Amino acid sequence: MEREIKTDIITATIKKMCTDAACFIPDEVQNALKESIKKEESPVGKEVLEQLAKNNELARAKNVPICQDTGTAVVFIELGQDVCLKGGYLYDAINEGVRQGYTEGYLRKSITADPLNRNNTGDNTPAVIHTELVPGDKLKITFMAKGGGSENMGKLVMLPPSAGIAGVKKFVIETIKTAGSNPCPPVVVGIGIGSTFDGVAVLAKRALMRPLGTPSKEPYYAQLEKELLTDINNTGIGPSGLGGRITALAVHIEAASCHITALPVAVNLNCHAARYKTITL
Ligand code: SF4
Numbered sequence: 001m002e003r004e005i006k007t008d009i010i011t012a013t014i015k016k017m018c019t020d021a022a023c024f025i026p027d028e029v030q031n032a033l034k035e036s037i038k039k040e041e042s043p044v045g046k047e048v049l050e051q052l053a054k055n056n057e058l059a060r061a062k063n064v065p066i067c068q069d070t071g072t073a074v075v076f077i078e079l080g081q082d083v084c085l086k087g088g089y090l091y092d093a094i095n096e097g098v099r100q101g102y103t104e105g106y107l108r109k110s111i112t113a114d115p116l117n118r119n120n121t122g123d124n125t126p127a128v129i130h131t132e133l134v135p136g137d138k139l140k141i142t143f144m145a146k147g148g149g150s151e152n153m154g155k156l157v158m159l160p161p162s163a164g165i166a167g168v169k170k171f172v173i174e175t176i177k178t179a180g181s182n183p184c185p186p187v188v189v190g191i192g193i194g195s196t197f198d199g200v201a202v203l204a205k206r207a208l209m210r211p212l213g214t215p216s217k218e219p220y221y222a223q224l225e226k227e228l229l230t231d232i233n234n235t236g237i238g239p240s241g242l243g244g245r246i247t248a249l250a251v252h253i254e255a256a257s258c259h260i261t262a263l264p265v266a267v268n269l270n271c272h273a274a275r276y277k278t279i280t281l
Helices: 007-023 027-039 043-062 090-104 161-179 197-208 219-233
Strands: 003-006 072-080 083-086 128-134 139-146 155-159 187-195 248-258 263-270 275-280
Touching (some): 003 007, 007 083, 027 248, 128 197, 161 219, 161 263, 197 263
Parallel strands (some): 072 128
Antiparallel strands (some): 187 263
């Protein structure tokens, strides 16, 4: 049976997600930061982690943004095929929510209308929206305020299939080493493996949308996540790139089938300000 959802509810939901994501770090991110303080061996690294955790607590208590860069609004939609949207076009409703959230919430507007002319749109729109049609009568919205510094350090490669798991690991570690302090570590590492050139980047982004520290459902990839986290934390980059053990809080992998000639790999990094939120309507 069809279920009706009014698009003004979507706008109001997105608006609140923008301001909540900016100011309230998810509990699992804060817990991971606090846990990492115990594991960090470098005194400077420990101090950085303590300051980051305190910053998150202050942001929550005072209802102010965690970071001056309040990010690109990235929205993943899972739209149940039995949902009937009423009141307007879905993407207009999402962008109106972003507009209201960033303007009325006094969040930094960071989006240029054109990549070369660099004119700011003034309201942080348009959002980057990915929509998937799924069975059912629900609408699931996952919102991420994606920091620019960490986004800039992402990389994609089309490896030959013969590169195998060793090639994937080498590429991920090289990406982390090249990124150094730029993505504001400790980072969360989203890895896409498989699909196509365009699809693998979305897989990597989707990996970052998973609640921090939730392992892959596939044991093979859950094991690879563990191994990569150890290797990344052995690079010595450390919190804020000042040296130490805690370079990453988590590694998430999303994999998909691909062509027999290809082994696409994408790495999308999130900074310690891993700001995301999921709501189902
Ligand atoms: S990368 Fe993240 S922590 Fe660094 S400035 Fe941007 S939003 Fe802030």
